[in-house]
Amino acid sequence: MGKMGSEMLIYVLLLMAGVLASGQSSQVKIWPMPASVSYGHTHLYLTNDFGFSSNYGSEILKDAFDRMLALIKLDHIIDANFSAFNSSSLLQGLHIVISSPNGQLQYGVDESYKLIVPSPKNPAYAHLEAKTVYGALQGLQTFSQLCYFSVTSRVLQIDMSPWTIIDQPRFSYRGLLIDTSRHYLPVPVIKKVIDSMSYAKLNVMHWHIVDTQSFPLDIPSYPKLWDGAYSPSERYTVADAADIVRHDMLSHGIICFLHSYSRFLLLSGNCSYSSLKGTGYPSLWPSKDCQQPLDVSSEFTFKVIDGILSDFSKIFNFKFVHLGGDEVNTSCWTTTPRIRNCTYYFLATGFRLKKRGMNESQAYQYFVLRAQNIALSHGYEIINWEETFNDFGNKLSRKTVVHNWLGGGVAQRVVASGLRCIVSNQDKWYLDHLDTPWQEFYANEPLTNVTNLKQQKLVIGGEVCMWGEAVDGSDIEQTIWPRAAAAAERLWTPFDKLAKNPRDVTGRLAHFRCLLNQRGVAAAPVAGLGRAAPEGPGSCYRQ
């Protein structure tokens, strides 16, 4: 064969390999796509007493395994005659090896794992290796997606074995924001959302717990605050909140942190005076007529902040707190005489704003920085909305994580200044924007225009936001899913394994959406915009 001929042969072989590879990879139905996957062509069947063993005795692991088995079964009855199966095709169990068993769940914990499902042999066991138990939980999630109940064999089955999956997330912060201020979400609803997050390997729940409209959380240091709840029953006790955190952590390795501030808020977003209706703490607001923001001239304000953060730290073990700082309307400060004219005395510093001639934007900066200091003194990591960076970024604590939401192009400036960034640009990653289709969630790249490798590391991840104005327990799941799953793959899967054209993953996302439905999660059809109903009769996989 001449040179031309061998080149042609190589070309044809490469072309065939590409065709085969793309054809083959379209058979892999895992979501999000793991970093590295290889598979075969044989079937395995899980025995009726399929169990696990581990070098690490852990309640977290045992609970996760039991839940995984229940998930795979999906309430089907397994009534196969096992003696009719070839014994080498029976998968006996799962061996789990954890190399650093005593790791605590903290932001940035190692979530890598390696999952091996063998070819038929006697006996056949699957193997899962991970550095930490949280990596093993991610491995169990993937394993749960390999298994399915076969209506023909009447047994739990794995196709395309042997499998070798080596996996770790691209970003360490893969979040979902839920909002319990605009609508109270009952505890079982929140726990169900947490369960669904874990199926897509999302690992941070950002709980926007209070805001202007309602204050549903018990703050023991200031017990009148939750009189701002919509009604007595639409509240979370401290024990409720701790239970939710426990459900996050222990069941799913999900970090849960509190957002108590928004709109430059403090006590849970803009606790307007009117929402407290004469109860609560009237002195926190500039005046009865002026609802936001809180009174920056009052030392009591900062005492309350301090008390709240102290109470939070007992519930939320994770040292993130979101201090808000967006959409500040400081006109109250200049319209309220007391604040505009008076001299401010601060017990700690004796600082006088009037003497320094502060205007309202300077007061806003002062407020944010002081709140940051209080949080830092309690050992928190701090997150602020991007306005604080846009307005006085060079004054922010160097520990600040800037939360981008206004639009694109911000992350690159934040990391260029040396601060860390979380991406939630509203044009692509706001779930309450029903007209943003899943393809745009999928395509939203956090590292757009961030080419410097050191700066890329400062983008710690991203978050999709389920603002609660028009969602409550009746429609939250179908508003979150499947679009949050599209973002979840953008945040987990290596960049070069992501689809360049989201259309290419439509079938796999539909498969994941149907899996969510089978697991009792009300994920909306893939076709259409957010929270669409199915257009007509048809298979789940085609809608």
Added chain:
Amino acid sequence: MGKMGSEMLIYVLLLMAGVLASGQSSQVKIWPMPASVSYGHTHLYLTNDFGFSSNYGSEILKDAFDRMLALIKLDHIIDANFSAFNSSSLLQGLHIVISSPNGQLQYGVDESYKLIVPSPKNPAYAHLEAKTVYGALQGLQTFSQLCYFSVTSRVLQIDMSPWTIIDQPRFSYRGLLIDTSRHYLPVPVIKKVIDSMSYAKLNVMHWHIVDTQSFPLDIPSYPKLWDGAYSPSERYTVADAADIVRHDMLSHGIICFLHSYSRFLLLSGNCSYSSLKGTGYPSLWPSKDCQQPLDVSSEFTFKVIDGILSDFSKIFNFKFVHLGGDEVNTSCWTTTPRIRNCTYYFLATGFRLKKRGMNESQAYQYFVLRAQNIALSHGYEIINWEETFNDFGNKLSRKTVVHNWLGGGVAQRVVASGLRCIVSNQDKWYLDHLDTPWQEFYANEPLTNVTNLKQQKLVIGGEVCMWGEAVDGSDIEQTIWPRAAAAAERLWTPFDKLAKNPRDVTGRLAHFRCLLNQRGVAAAPVAGLGRAAPEGPGSCYRQ
């Protein structure tokens, strides 16, 4: 006091009583409203080891009680200090007395109960009496609505005791239709719908399992039929179906029966030839080009019907089967040469249609009546859609229950002819009609124009229909609820206790809707039409 004066006094007293009664009754939050309710003004608190005792050892009762306790707790943590409570206000447990413990669950079983919650005393026990265990289950449902987790006392609480509730349903058939042919509903989704039915005391699940679009059920006698499922995984094994029936019966005392026929169909509604794609049983259809209905000239058709009904009877213990018979398009029979011209030989009867000169409407009647006979021979009670009554009502078996759906005014004609009737008039009780608000569901009276008492008894009840063209696992719950609850009260509560103006029960329905949400049922807001999203931030109770 003169005559005028005492009359005036009586009048004033009556007026006051009316005012008091209406004011007081607005405090009762039970849904559906029981037949007879009295209550007081004191609080009771359930002890941490609140349990039950009964004269009747029953797994059904124990499971129901455990589930009820979990429902009341709603995942809240009970961390009250019980020693701080007055011991006479602690409710120690529930005594349950069943007078006819060995009753089987059949249509028409006695569901009455009497529930007594005492005033504070030492010791304090609640009492539940019922004829059957199924009455006791209804009593537990009501009891579960009296209890709630109080965020202030941090304990399960009952207000307004003592309570005396004496209750029984107005109609014995209170149904919900679900449709798994237009969209496959995963088993966990169906079980969750069943759970939610029981909260509103609905007691019949009409499972429209197959139709033109898909055939998801395993029929062992004819195993190729479920090749007509949308996909291999969108199927129910026999064990799945039996498990769902068991969940209905044992968990909730709900009767589940199968609808296999629609559009004069037989094998699951119109199994079009195309939906079987060359598998299945082609000989069942008149021709490849002619999709419905099935081939009335073929004896094989009737053998298959017989086989299916026989298989069904092993899964579904309840002797109702719905034989369809609506919207028949018989043009296939006259356009398909084989049927139009041939002589029909029937193994059983040697009957020749051609000789009798049957036209297509006569063939339709022949088909329905023969299917009825087959069902009756298997011991079934039979239900047919109203077209069969409208077209040849005097030929129908006297055992037929006519299912009214086309519109109002039908029930009165059915019962005047001596047949029983189920009401589902589509203008009011079709849940897929999103523009029908809950007020119209509430106001739809099954006995409209049925004044004769004997004939009133022939209206056995009604059914709301959740046709599946535009619902699947993502949106079925909010399409069903809360509108099905409005109909559930119409079917349970005595006529004279129903609100004349549905607006009067808005607050109580909103309370029930919020209870459903708290229990993890995605019931839509009361405001707005079917499956509406909340319009903006606010309390659940005001939306």
